[in-house]
Amino acid sequence: MKIVFMGTPDFAIPVLDNLVTEHEVVAVYTRAPKISGRGNRVNKTPVHLWAEAHHIPVYTPKSLKSVEEQNILQQHQAQLAVVAAYGLILPQTVLDMFPRGCINVHASLLPRWRGAAPIQRAIEAGDKQSGVSIMQMALELDAGDVWAQEAVTIPPYMTGGQLHDALSTVGGRLLLKTLRQLDTLSPTKQDETFACYANKIDKAESLLNFIMPAERILDKIRAFNPYPAMYFLYHGERFKVYEAELVDVSGHPGQIIEGEHELIIAAQNNAIRITKIQREGKQVMDVSALLRGFRFEKENI
RNA sequence: CGCGGGAUAGAGCAGCCCGGUAGCUCGUCAGGCUCAUAACCUGAAGGUCGUUGGUUCAAAUCCUUCUCCCGCAA
Numbered sequence: 001m002k003i004v005f006m007g008t009p010d011f012a013i014p015v016l017d018n019l020v021t022e023h024e025v026v027a028v029y030t031r032a033p034k035i036s037g038r039g040n041r042v043n044k045t046p047v048h049l050w051a052e053a054h055h056i057p058v059y060t061p062k063s064l065k066s067v068e069e070q071n072i073l074q075q076h077q078a079q080l081a082v083v084a085a086y087g088l089i090l091p092q093t094v095l096d097m098f099p100r101g102c103i104n105v106h107a108s109l110l111p112r113w114r115g116a117a118p119i120q121r122a123i124e125a126g127d128k129q130s131g132v133s134i135m136q137m138a139l140e141l142d143a144g145d146v147w148a149q150e151a152v153t154i155p156p157y158m159t160g161g162q163l164h165d166a167l168s169t170v171g172g173r174l175l176l177k178t179l180r181q182l183d184t185l186s187p188t189k190q191d192e193t194f195a196c197y198a199n200k201i202d203k204a205e206s207l208l209n210f211i212m213p214a215e216r217i218l219d220k221i222r223a224f225n226p227y228p229a230m231y232f233l234y235h236g237e238r239f240k241v242y243e244a245e246l247v248d249v250s251g252h253p254g255q256i257i258e259g260e261h262e263l264i265i266a267a268q269n270n271a272i273r274i275t276k277i278q279r280e281g282k283q284v285m286d287v288s289a290l291l292r293g294f295r296f297e298k299e300n301i
Numbered sequence: 302c303g304c305g306g307g308a309u310a311g312a313g314c315a316g317c318c319c320g321g322u323a324g325c326u327c328g329u330c331a332g333g334c335u336c337a338u339a340a341c342c343u344g345a346a347g348g349u350c351g352u353u354g355g356u357u358c359a360a361a362u363c364c365u366u367c368u369c370c371c372g373c374a375a
Contacts, residue, residue: 038303039302039303040302040303238373280307281306285312285313289327291326292325292326294326295326
């Protein structure tokens with residue numbers, strides 16, 4: 001099938017990898033390169049780089065609302081558009097442009113976690129399972145009819161990064177399977193009563209607030225590992241927390257209970273033992289390694 | 302040229318401002334001690350202090366070139 005692919009971040013790469021094995025991807029749409037990263041260089045998106053490496057034409061319109069862009073899109077004469085974390089809103093004209101419409105790969109079991117950050121929000125909320133949905137796109141965000149779903153169990157220590165990788169792998173596989181069965185399957189409407197939204201990750205959320213139950217703090221640490229990573233400030237220096245575990249002791253929330261042989265900080269109830277940490281300018285390391293040359297005083301943070 | 306931090310023994314760090322024989326906590330190895338806490342005691346090995354050039358009687362330290370790593374912001 002002739003397909004136009006639309007996507008931007010790493011999540012879309014395994015989907016693309018799978019797609020090209022059975023279909024003809026005639027054009028790749030992705031977000032325009034932007035100034036980002038250290039040194040403020042102009043960087044292309046992961047999908048952009050992938051497409052160039054595979055010699056597939058790349059298009060980076062700022063919007064698909066203009067007639068000009070829509071005409072270009074039409075000229076690809078694709079039967080279907082596959083969308084995976086593209087980042088642009090598709091107007092109704094575009095949704096109707098292809099004989100088979102637009103199909104979206106979404107990293108949650110819809111209708112739960114519609115929106116921008118379904119992976120992190122699922123872990124942050126303590127969900128025991130997540131999954132991938134293949135959905136016929138509608139104008140309303142992530143509300144289209146669902147062709148297929150595959151669940152993925154979230155083990156207690158799974159991080160956001162691990163779930164991301166797991167779901168993108170499943171997504172690529174499930175998409176292919178669904179496309180093969182497109183003529184025999186019939187999509188299911190989403191039950192609106194179970195819909196909830198995964199808000200974008202805000203940097204301000206990554207400052208650790210110890211006035212909450214330790215279990216919730218641990219969920220946030222897992223969800224935000226490796227990005228953007230929860231952090232706390234100690235003597236004005238930022239320490240990113242990558243892994244931690246529950247400890248059955250208590251103290252004033254934010255108090256460093258132990259900081260010499262291990263790092264334990266009190267939460268609202270119980271406490272957390274931080275096991276993987278990153279100091280400013282340093283690599284991520286085991287806390288035990290850091291504590292060979294560094295010591296936390298038993299203060300409140 | 303967006304802002305900033307870093308590179309010192311296998312690991313993590315201090316020393317640099319204020320130049321004067323390379324330190325700490327661990328790890329490793331050897332020996333000793335022990336009912337006992339992540340045991341303790343003694344000793345040893347292990348460094349061209351990231352790279353280039355300069356200043357100086359003398360550079361980990363001051364100036365300079367380059368490389369690599371990282372945080373922030375966007």
